[in-house]
Amino acid sequence: MTDTWIILGGTSSMARAFARAVSRNGAQVLLAGRDMKDLEASASDCSLQGAIAAEAIRFDARDANTFAPIIDNASKLEGMINVAVFVGSMPSQDQIDADPSLIAGTVTDNYAGPATFLQMIAPAMEERGGGTVVGVGSVAGDRGRIGNYVYGSAKAGFHTYLSGLRNRLTRSGGHVVTVKPGFVDTAMTWGIEGMFLVATPDKIADDILKAVEKRKDVIYTPGFWRLIMGIITAIPERVFKKLSV
Amino acid sequence: MIWNTLTYTGWGRVHRATAQVARPERISSLAAIQADTGAPAIGMCRSYGDSCLNDGGHAIDMTRVDRLLGFDTENGVLEVEAGARIGDIARRFAPDGWLPSVMPGTGFATVGGCIAHDVHGKNHHGAGSFGQHVVEISLMSGGKLQKISPSKNVKLFRATIGGMGQTGAIVAAKLQLLPCKGDIMTVTERRIENLDHFLEALDNSKSTYTVGWVDATAKGEALGRGILEEAETGYGLVPDAKRSRAVPFNAPGWALSNPMVRLFNAAYLRRVPERGRTSVKPITEFFFPLDKLLEWNRLYGKRGFHQFQCVVPVSEAAVLRVMLDQIGNAGLASPLAVLKRMGAGRAGLMSFPMEGYTLAIDFPNRAGVEPLIAELEEITKNAGGRVYLAKDATLDPSHLMKMYPDLHKFAKLISEIDPDGMYETDQTRRLNIRSHA
Ligand SMILES: Cc1cc2nc3c(=O)[nH]c(=O)nc-3n(C[C@H](O)[C@H](O)[C@H](O)COP(=O)(O)OP(=O)(O)OC[C@H]3O[C@@H](n4cnc5c(N)ncnc54)[C@H](O)[C@@H]3O)c2cc1C
Numbered sequence: 001m002t003d004t005w006i007i008l009g010g011t012s013s014m015a016r017a018f019a020r021a022v023s024r025n026g027a028q029v030l031l032a033g034r035d036m037k038d039l040e041a042s043a044s045d046c047s048l049q050g051a052i053a054a055e056a057i058r059f060d061a062r063d064a065n066t067f068a069p070i071i072d073n074a075s076k077l078e079g080m081i082n083v084a085v086f087v088g089s090m091p092s093q094d095q096i097d098a099d100p101s102l103i104a105g106t107v108t109d110n111y112a113g114p115a116t117f118l119q120m121i122a123p124a125m126e127e128r129g130g131g132t133v134v135g136v137g138s139v140a141g142d143r144g145r146i147g148n149y150v151y152g153s154a155k156a157g158f159h160t161y162l163s164g165l166r167n168r169l170t171r172s173g174g175h176v177v178t179v180k181p182g183f184v185d186t187a188m189t190w191g192i193e194g195m196f197l198v199a200t201p202d203k204i205a206d207d208i209l210k211a212v213e214k215r216k217d218v219i220y221t222p223g224f225w226r227l228i229m230g231i232i233t234a235i236p237e238r239v240f241k242k243l244s245v
Numbered sequence: 246m247i248w249n250t251l252t253y254t255g256w257g258r259v260h261r262a263t264a265q266v267a268r269p270e271r272i273s274s275l276a277a278i279q280a281d282t283g284a285p286a287i288g289m290c291r292s293y294g295d296s297c298l299n300d301g302g303h304a305i306d307m308t309r310v311d312r313l314l315g316f317d318t319e320n321g322v323l324e325v326e327a328g329a330r331i332g333d334i335a336r337r338f339a340p341d342g343w344l345p346s347v348m349p350g351t352g353f354a355t356v357g358g359c360i361a362h363d364v365h366g367k368n369h370h371g372a373g374s375f376g377q378h379v380v381e382i383s384l385m386s387g388g389k390l391q392k393i394s395p396s397k398n399v400k401l402f403r404a405t406i407g408g409m410g411q412t413g414a415i416v417a418a419k420l421q422l423l424p425c426k427g428d429i430m431t432v433t434e435r436r437i438e439n440l441d442h443f444l445e446a447l448d449n450s451k452s453t454y455t456v457g458w459v460d461a462t463a464k465g466e467a468l469g470r471g472i473l474e475e476a477e478t479g480y481g482l483v484p485d486a487k488r489s490r491a492v493p494f495n496a497p498g499w500a501l502s503n504p505m506v507r508l509f510n511a512a513y514l515r516r517v518p519e520r521g522r523t524s525v526k527p528i529t530e531f532f533f534p535l536d537k538l539l540e541w542n543r544l545y546g547k548r549g550f551h552q553f554q555c556v557v558p559v560s561e562a563a564v565l566r567v568m569l570d571q572i573g574n575a576g577l578a579s580p581l582a583v584l585k586r587m588g589a590g591r592a593g594l595m596s597f598p599m600e601g602y603t604l605a606i607d608f609p610n611r612a613g614v615e616p617l618i619a620e621l622e623e624i625t626k627n628a629g630g631r632v633y634l635a636k637d638a639t640l641d642p643s644h645l646m647k648m649y650p651d652l653h654k655f656a657k658l659i660s661e662i663d664p665d666g667m668y669e670t671d672q673t674r675r676l677n678i679r680s681h682a
Pocket residue numbers: 256285286287288289290291292293296297307327328348349350351353354355356357358359361362363364365366367409410411413414415416535635636670
């Protein structure tokens with residue numbers, strides 16, 4: 001039986017790479033996002049890469065009305081329902097300092113929106129007795145740093161949510177993978193200074209797929225970020241508060 | 246951020262550019278970028294010289310716009326975004342019995358780059374150039390998208406194929422793929438004694454894919470000796486292509502010194518037994534033999550290298566001897582030297598191919614190389630031949646008109662489309678192309 005992957009935030013380059021990878025394995029793919037024209041092009045690509053079926057569907061993290069139709073659509077398909085969450089937005093800390101009202105949108109895009117969606121779809125997954133949720137967070141969620149603590153805190157909220165959801169879905173045979181990418185070479189990071197050890201979206205997609213197959217709980221990708229973040233989180237707060245890493 | 250300040254080079258690494266580079270992932274962002282700042286589109290920078298460079302200006306990297314948009318299994322027409330790489334298309338479709346009709350020697354070249362230089366492959370004598378298999382192009386100029394084809398706006402179509410990005414960004418194209426038997430190649434290799442023997446063997450080859458490797462260090466009797474490779478697609482099972490490896494650092498100068506190259510070439514020649522041999526290979530190993538070694542251009546060291554590629558008419562084949570003689574005497578060649586028979590097929594005003602023989606040779610960027618190349622260019626021009634702009638970084642602008650008879654038409658058209666020269670590259674400026682309008 002063919003599994004379905006709902007891919008939220010399907011226009012991001014990481015999502016595209018992941019959609020391609022599951023398509024090559026012959027999944028059914030629902031690409032969800034806002035730029036329908038772009039999603040339709042990606043859906044064609046998925047079909048030609050090997051997806052049994054691929055469709056573009058509207059999703060806006062800030063508009064909960066778009067959630068139910070996606071869930072209805074997936075519920076009609078046979079096989080396990082899987083969800084991969086790639087949505088997110090990262091206004092710079094400077095922009096947020098200038099306009100604190102941006103925080104609400106940041107939290108919705110990175111946490112509240114996807115969490116609401118997952119909360120709505122969880123019963124359907126439980127009913128089918130399986131399925132995997134991939135939640136893409138960020139290493140920025142591991143510790144609040146002066147450079148982007150609003151984005152980081154939204155991702156931290158999402159991480160905690162995912163850990164709770166994992167606890168819940170495990171009971172019905174489901175699984176949740178929390179993915180913490182380091183710097184990824186995407187449109188979001190293009191031209192931003194201070195990037196190092198940047199990974200390609202294909203590498204991230206590959207790591208995610210392996211984690212799904214092995215039912216890993218939390219992965220850092222590329223893997224060395226576990227070490228980097230281990231060091232960063234070990235720094236005592238009284239020292240950390242004076243650093244600008 | 247939209248613009249990222251990058252310093253980059255063409256494949257030969259002799260020239261570099263520092264430019265503001267945008268890398269859109271969606272067509273809508275490409276439109277927004279173009280409407281804001283017109284800039285030449287670039288692909289994987291597999292052109293050798295300065296055709297992908299725009300020092301001090303802007304450039305739009307198309308490599309993230311790379312999706313397959315549609316495939317008609319009946320007639321084999323593939324619609325694909327311009328940043329898709331030829332090798333990926335070959336790997337995807339060969340098992341289903343289709344190949345890009347024309348493939349250059351690297352699978353990393355993008356569809357956009359293949360159109361913009363109207364590239365040729367090992368089947369040029371039969372299949373013609375890349376552009377001859379392009380059914381339609383979606384071109385974005387000044388933020389506006391239009392479809393052009395041999396039946397719709399054919400003038401612009403012929404200026405876009407081989408047009409070095411000067412008509413705008415190629416966003417997507419419909420390509421007529423070629424039926425193939427499967428994803429393996431049957432390859433026959435034979436030793437070739439000398440130049441006359443080579444030309445005769447190339448002329449007589451009946452194979453779909455034919456390419457010659459020349460030992461550019463050989464002199465006298467052996468001048469022009471080498472190996473002829475002939476191949477057909479087939480089906481069956483062969484081991485997967487070997488994993489690719491990267492060259493980790495710039496090689497030292499002696500690595501490609503004349504004695505080393507002579508030794509290497511002699512050994513390379515002897516690899517093929519005297520009576521020849523036939524073997525089967527994965528398609529990618531035949532078409533893209535160098536791609537296994539990622540960043541092999543570092544083998545030429547920090548100073549980089551030039552590739553000289555010319556085509557001369559059949560009646561002027563004698564000048565090949567003069568060229569090989571000069572190259573052999575100069576002792577500057579690298580092991581990479583290719584000789585091929587070309588057909589007449591070309592699709593654009595500025596396309597390279599002509600009926601004749603094409604010779605391509607790499608030279609490490611050392612003292613004496615640029616003067617040698619200048620001589621070879623002069624010989625080419627006098628023989629009524631052409632230098633390939635995808636490889637060029639040195640051509641004397643005064644040779645251009647004689648080599649490219651449609652230059653005037655081309656220059657006129659692009660000056661109308663782009664009066665401010667926003668799509669100019671280091672190459673078009675160096676060759677002063679717009680001055681011919
Ligand atoms: C190992 C090797 C072997 C090769 N073998 C062959 C061969 O056998 N035959 C052959 O013909 N060539 C060959 N080439 C040359 C290569 O195929 C061409 O230079 C090709 O144009 C490279 O494509 P690219 O995507 O890297 O383009 P780039 O080098 O990035 O750009 C080349 C030109 O195309 C334009 N361009 C690129 N993308 C677009 C776009 N989307 N829209 C508009 N303009 C665009 C650029 O402005 C520039 O003028 C070889 C190169 C290498 C490195």
